[in-house]
Amino acid sequence: MAKTGAFDLAAGLGGKIEKNDVLSAVEKYEKYHVHYGGIEEERKANYADMVNKYYDLVTSFYEFGWGESFHFANRFKGESLQESIKRYEHFIALQLGLKPGQKVLDVGCGIGGPLREIARFSFTSVTGLNNNEYQITRMKELNHVAGVDKTCDSVKADFMKMPFPENSFDAVYAIEATCHAPDAYRCYSEIYRVLKPGQCFAAYEWCMTDSFDPMNEEHQRIKAEIEIGDGLLDIRLTGQCIDALKKAGFEVLWSEDLAASSPLPWYLPLDKSRFSVSSFRATTLGRFFIRSMLKALEFVGLAPKGSQRVQNFLERAADGLFEAGRREIFTPMFFFLARKPLPQSQ
Numbered sequence: 001m002a003k004t005g006a007f008d009l010a011a012g013l014g015g016k017i018e019k020n021d022v023l024s025a026v027e028k029y030e031k032y033h034v035h036y037g038g039i040e041e042e043r044k045a046n047y048a049d050m051v052n053k054y055y056d057l058v059t060s061f062y063e064f065g066w067g068e069s070f071h072f073a074n075r076f077k078g079e080s081l082q083e084s085i086k087r088y089e090h091f092i093a094l095q096l097g098l099k100p101g102q103k104v105l106d107v108g109c110g111i112g113g114p115l116r117e118i119a120r121f122s123f124t125s126v127t128g129l130n131n132n133e134y135q136i137t138r139m140k141e142l143n144h145v146a147g148v149d150k151t152c153d154s155v156k157a158d159f160m161k162m163p164f165p166e167n168s169f170d171a172v173y174a175i176e177a178t179c180h181a182p183d184a185y186r187c188y189s190e191i192y193r194v195l196k197p198g199q200c201f202a203a204y205e206w207c208m209t210d211s212f213d214p215m216n217e218e219h220q221r222i223k224a225e226i227e228i229g230d231g232l233l234d235i236r237l238t239g240q241c242i243d244a245l246k247k248a249g250f251e252v253l254w255s256e257d258l259a260a261s262s263p264l265p266w267y268l269p270l271d272k273s274r275f276s277v278s279s280f281r282a283t284t285l286g287r288f289f290i291r292s293m294l295k296a297l298e299f300v301g302l303a304p305k306g307s308q309r310v311q312n313f314l315e316r317a318a319d320g321l322f323e324a325g326r327r328e329i330f331t332p333m334f335f336f337l338a339r340k341p342l343p344q345s346q
Helices: 006-012 019-031 040-045 047-066 081-096 113-122 133-146 184-194 217-230 238-248 284-299 307-326
Strands: 103-107 125-130 152-156 169-175 195-208 251-257 330-339
Touching (some): 006 047, 019 047, 019 307, 047 307, 081 113, 081 195, 081 330, 103 113, 103 184, 113 125, 133 152, 169 184, 184 195, 184 238, 195 238, 217 307, 238 330
Parallel strands (some): 103 125, 103 169, 125 152, 169 195
Antiparallel strands (some): 195 330
16 A cells, blocks of 8 residues: 555655665755756766665655656546556556566566556566665565565666566566666667567656757756656657667657647646645645644654655656646657567568
């Protein structure tokens, strides 16, 4: 089950970072980013450390506020947020044409919410790849609770250097994860290597859209807020993802920004001015409640120092995402389906 209580949140804050070191980890993480004087080359050189610190710091916040699946979804009128998230996960399984017994790879699996849903939906065996030890530990606990620990496993590794032989998997997917890669081409090339010939890779990517203007200071500010609040190096354009896929050897069968046709805006759960029971923690009142709770928990020593700082940059990220969505300069649901060609002789 997702962590829903204040003490659950406090217990997980900082992940595998020693509680006394959380504040210094926050400061080091912040310094990687432009807003604090960081430079892109340094972020790329230290991306594994930066992303690991990010997920140690924020995983409990994500689970507390979002549940077990840390992603957005296109949403229909009358559909709850959780219903849309499950449908979104089923959609990627259907596009891959998953069949019972197949061996599937989830690249950047978080705590395994999508992995468990897709494994149960498609009767497949899913391996989750993740470089964050705390998230791997949490995923194993939740897999056991869900009863999928016999068919789903996890591997702690960097998706830029996967510890799998060539042609290992019948399908590969990534849900809002490979945006953390310092080089899309190298990341997609690794996915290409471990995927069986003739099989497919599908993903939802975080991208800047064609409406993004790199010369617009407001656009740049919003982009920087998303990057610091979401552990990203440099958000790519949709076209850059397609170019990287083709360079890696994939045939791109289909690509589309699913946000453009969503009946309800994907960023609706981040609208702090809108009262919602399901998204209460994202509202102005909900944010005030969490800030007050963290202040009290820090004061009595149940939450490590620096917890409020994490909440602050997550709030700024939410505001940046909301603004970017409203202006249509960013999408978290650029979908593509790509195939690894069969050898020429076949």
